[in-house]
Amino acid sequence: MGSSMSKIHFIAIGGSAMHNLAIALFKKGYQITGSDDAIHEPSKSRLLKYNLLPQDLGWFPERITTDLDAVVLGMHAKPDNAELLKAQELGVKIYSYPEFLYEQSKDKTRVVIGGSHGKTTITSMILHVLNYHEKEVDFMVGAQLEGFETMVHLTETNEFILLEGDEYLSSPIDRRPKFHLYKPNIALLSGIAWDHINVFPTFENYVAQFKIFTDSLTNGGIMVYNSEDPIVKEVVEGSENHIKKYAYSTPLHRVENGISYLETPEGDLPLEIFGNHNLQNLAGAKWICQHMGIDEDDFYEAIASFKGANKRLEKIIETPSSVVFKDFAHSPSKVSATTQAVKDQYTNRKLIACLELHTYSSLNATFLEEYVGALSAADVAVVFYSPDAVKIKQLDSVSKEQIAKAFQREDLIIYTNPAEFKAFLFDQNLKDSALLLMSSGDYGGLDFEEVKTLV
Structure with a gap:
C-alpha cells in the first residue's frame, strides 16, 4: 500500500x-x-x-x-x-476510512485520542506543541487547525501517527466504531458520556465500546486517562489488558481578570484557553506529549500560545465589556462543561447561553432527559430547534413542553423559528455580558459574521 x-x-x-x-x-x-x-x-x-x-x-x-x-x-x-x-x-479491495488509516500506519507508533468529548481539543493541543517544537508526525484530527492546511498528514518516514479516535461507525458496511480499528500503542480516554443513541441504544452498550477500545491497545501499551471521570476510571482501571496506566486530573490554576493561569514549577503560566474541561484536556495532552518525547518545560512553553481548536470555544469577537463565543458543544456533558467554563471565566458578567438541538441524539425525546441542568450556569438560557430537522431525521415530534421539562428550568426560552431567534439575539444589550452560541448547526441560517455587530 x-x-x-x-x-x-x-x-x-x-x-x-x-x-x-x-x-x-x-x-x-x-x-x-x-x-x-x-x-x-x-x-x-x-x-x-x-x-x-x-x-x-x-x-x-x-x-x-x-x-x-x-x-x-x-x-x-x-x-x-x-x-x-x-x-x-x-x-x-474496500476499506473504511479508519481501516485505511491503519493500513497506512501499521509500521508506526500509533497514538489514539478517544472519549465522548475533548478528543479534538486534546489532539489539537498535542499537534500544536509538536509543531511548535518542529517535531514531525503523521496525523488525523477532526477539525481544521491554524497553521495546518489539511486535517490528515501521511508520510513514509515519520515515527508517530496521532489519530483522533471517533467512536462512531466505520462505514455503511462496517458497523464497528472507528477507534476499534487503530490498535494503539499509546492512547488517551478523556471522558464517557452517552452519545450517538441511534447506534448505541443504551448507555451500557455505549460504555462497552470504550472497554473494547481499552482492550485493543497493543501488549505493553500506554493508556492515559481522566481519573476525574468515574466511568473512564472504572473502564481503564478494570481492564485486564497488559498495559501501563497513567491517570490525569484538572491541574492547579487560578483565574484573574478573565485570564487563566496554570501553576507550573517555573511559576504561573497565562493561557489563551480557559475552563476546567480545557485545563483537564491540557493535563492529558501533557502526558501524551511526554510519551512522544516532549519534556514538561517544553510542553508549557508551547501550550501557552494554544488558542483552541476550530469551533471549540471559539471567540468570535470581544470588546472591553462584551464577548461572544461559538462552540461545537451539543451533547449534555459538553453543553454543561462549556456553559460552566464561560461563567467561571466571566463571573461578573451576564451569561446568555444559546443551545441548538441539532443532532439525532439531542432531538430524541428519550435522550432529552439527559440535558437536565446542562444550562444551569447561564443567567439567560435559550434553546433553539427546528421541527423540520426532527421530521428530516424521521424522529417523533418534540414539543416545547418536553424540552422545558427535560432541562428543568422554568425560565428557559425556547424558539423553533429562526427569524424569531435572530430577533431575540439582536435585541440583546451585550454590555457587561458574555454570549455563548452552542451548536453543530447554524440556528436555521444565522450569519456569525453578522453576530459580530452585536457588540
Missing part, C-alpha cells in the same frame, strides 16, 4: 474527513479519483486545488475497474451505492 503508483478511488470523496485523506494520499504520490452526489465548501475548493474534484456529481459504477488497488468508502454512501456494488462484484 506504500507504492506511489497505487490507484485509490473514494466513494463519497466530499466528506470533511474523506477529502482530507484524499489530498493527503495525493501528496504522498497516490493516483486519486472520487465520486459524490454533493460536495460543499471547503471540501469543494480544496479538492479543486489539487485537481481531485469530480467533473460530475453522482455515482458512476463504470469508474470502478479491476485496475484499482483499493476503494475507500465514506459514511455518506449508502449500502446500495452503485459504485460500492460494482466494487463488491469485481472483488476490488
Whole structure:
C-alpha cells in the first residue's frame, strides 16, 4: 500500500474527513479519483486545488475497474451505492476510512485520542506543541487547525501517527466504531458520556465500546486517562489488558481578570484557553506529549500560545465589556462543561447561553432527559430547534413542553423559528455580558459574521 503508483478511488470523496485523506494520499504520490452526489465548501475548493474534484456529481459504477488497488468508502454512501456494488462484484479491495488509516500506519507508533468529548481539543493541543517544537508526525484530527492546511498528514518516514479516535461507525458496511480499528500503542480516554443513541441504544452498550477500545491497545501499551471521570476510571482501571496506566486530573490554576493561569514549577503560566474541561484536556495532552518525547518545560512553553481548536470555544469577537463565543458543544456533558467554563471565566458578567438541538441524539425525546441542568450556569438560557430537522431525521415530534421539562428550568426560552431567534439575539444589550452560541448547526441560517455587530 506504500507504492506511489497505487490507484485509490473514494466513494463519497466530499466528506470533511474523506477529502482530507484524499489530498493527503495525493501528496504522498497516490493516483486519486472520487465520486459524490454533493460536495460543499471547503471540501469543494480544496479538492479543486489539487485537481481531485469530480467533473460530475453522482455515482458512476463504470469508474470502478479491476485496475484499482483499493476503494475507500465514506459514511455518506449508502449500502446500495452503485459504485460500492460494482466494487463488491469485481472483488476490488474496500476499506473504511479508519481501516485505511491503519493500513497506512501499521509500521508506526500509533497514538489514539478517544472519549465522548475533548478528543479534538486534546489532539489539537498535542499537534500544536509538536509543531511548535518542529517535531514531525503523521496525523488525523477532526477539525481544521491554524497553521495546518489539511486535517490528515501521511508520510513514509515519520515515527508517530496521532489519530483522533471517533467512536462512531466505520462505514455503511462496517458497523464497528472507528477507534476499534487503530490498535494503539499509546492512547488517551478523556471522558464517557452517552452519545450517538441511534447506534448505541443504551448507555451500557455505549460504555462497552470504550472497554473494547481499552482492550485493543497493543501488549505493553500506554493508556492515559481522566481519573476525574468515574466511568473512564472504572473502564481503564478494570481492564485486564497488559498495559501501563497513567491517570490525569484538572491541574492547579487560578483565574484573574478573565485570564487563566496554570501553576507550573517555573511559576504561573497565562493561557489563551480557559475552563476546567480545557485545563483537564491540557493535563492529558501533557502526558501524551511526554510519551512522544516532549519534556514538561517544553510542553508549557508551547501550550501557552494554544488558542483552541476550530469551533471549540471559539471567540468570535470581544470588546472591553462584551464577548461572544461559538462552540461545537451539543451533547449534555459538553453543553454543561462549556456553559460552566464561560461563567467561571466571566463571573461578573451576564451569561446568555444559546443551545441548538441539532443532532439525532439531542432531538430524541428519550435522550432529552439527559440535558437536565446542562444550562444551569447561564443567567439567560435559550434553546433553539427546528421541527423540520426532527421530521428530516424521521424522529417523533418534540414539543416545547418536553424540552422545558427535560432541562428543568422554568425560565428557559425556547424558539423553533429562526427569524424569531435572530430577533431575540439582536435585541440583546451585550454590555457587561458574555454570549455563548452552542451548536453543530447554524440556528436555521444565522450569519456569525453578522453576530459580530452585536457588540
